Amino acid sequence: MSKRHAVKFKLDRRLGENIFGRAKSPVNRREYGPGQHGQRRKGKLSDYGVQLRAKQKLKGSYGDITEKQFHKTYVEAARLKGDTGENLIGLLERRLDSVVYRAKFVPTIFAARQFVNHGHIRVNGRRVNIASYLVKVGDVIEVKQSSKELALVLEAAQSGERDVPEYISVDHSKMVAQYVRVPTLAEVPYPVRMEPNLVVEYYSR
Template sequence: MSRYTGPRLKVMRALGCELPGLSRKPLGERNYPPGQHGQRPKRKSEFGSQLIEKQKLRFNYGLGERQIQRLFREAKRDKAPTGEKLLELLERRLDNFVFRAGFAPTAVAARQLVRHKHVLLNGRLVNIPSIRIRPGDRITLTERARKIPVVVEALAEPALSRPEWLAFDEASLSAQVMRTPSADEVPFPVEVQQVVEYYAVRL
């Protein structure tokens, strides 16, 4: 399944949750599903609830279905709880780190920065958004990237407060991974056990 490029606010309304990685726009007063029947109360099935939680992860981190399935299989093989490991692997993506460090307004924009070779990982130019960061890694932007209006605006007013697992240096405009992110540091509400149950019967 290809990456989603449609209306982002419409997705957040359908999922009933603000996803900072997808859009900076708040739901506001229209915090109900889109469509002419959106305001009618609906009874959610077990499958529907599980699907919503899975879609939150997919859209916030900008992944295709195959990508998140691959990450789930990897998390399942780990000794740690599957749900917690899955969230950790998602948070450790390079494009997500660029977003969480405040270099981009959304994870979507961060992915584009990486793809267009504006990001340096430990001094080396990279263009793969799915690279997995590790404690000790340092991320900076190229000189050209620091002049991009979207980047300048994001640095002046980050979409989210920077998490404790990264250290940001204002002087050099660089960010360093201090430790592995934990599951409870994901910046939006998600019942990850529902995701585990969703894939448990499908993979």
């Protein structure tokens, strides 16, 4: 299973922030962007630039999902009652690949998407291989029996690099998790500050 280091690190360099919280991120060593012009002085961003950056950062943190998928999620968030920014975060955190990543079944969000696509995950006892599948409160997510001893899974579960958030209950001895509740923005353990309100402003232009 490939780990796509280049993609993750390119996103970090482009945005100038360690959006995945990884110890090996190049931003930890140099904060300027990639390429021959990366060290040029940065001009002040316009309001549009600030909003675009906020969108790229949030979208990138979920494995750099496609613009079509991300915009579709925003439209659904705007349709729901309540704060659109909070709704957007809630929908993104309900994605199956997000839950698999937060539960520490795999080390990265990129690996989570591939893990789901390859059929390693069951939801309520049924195999689900769609990364964008929306988990419901109370759903039980588990690694299928034949995949529980994979090195990738065991290493992720034992890693001290991040903790499992409180809105997901996990038993790593059985590789089973339950989605307890839809989180608020404040509950999601982003390594960097996310501003969904700016994403809403971006799409509301």
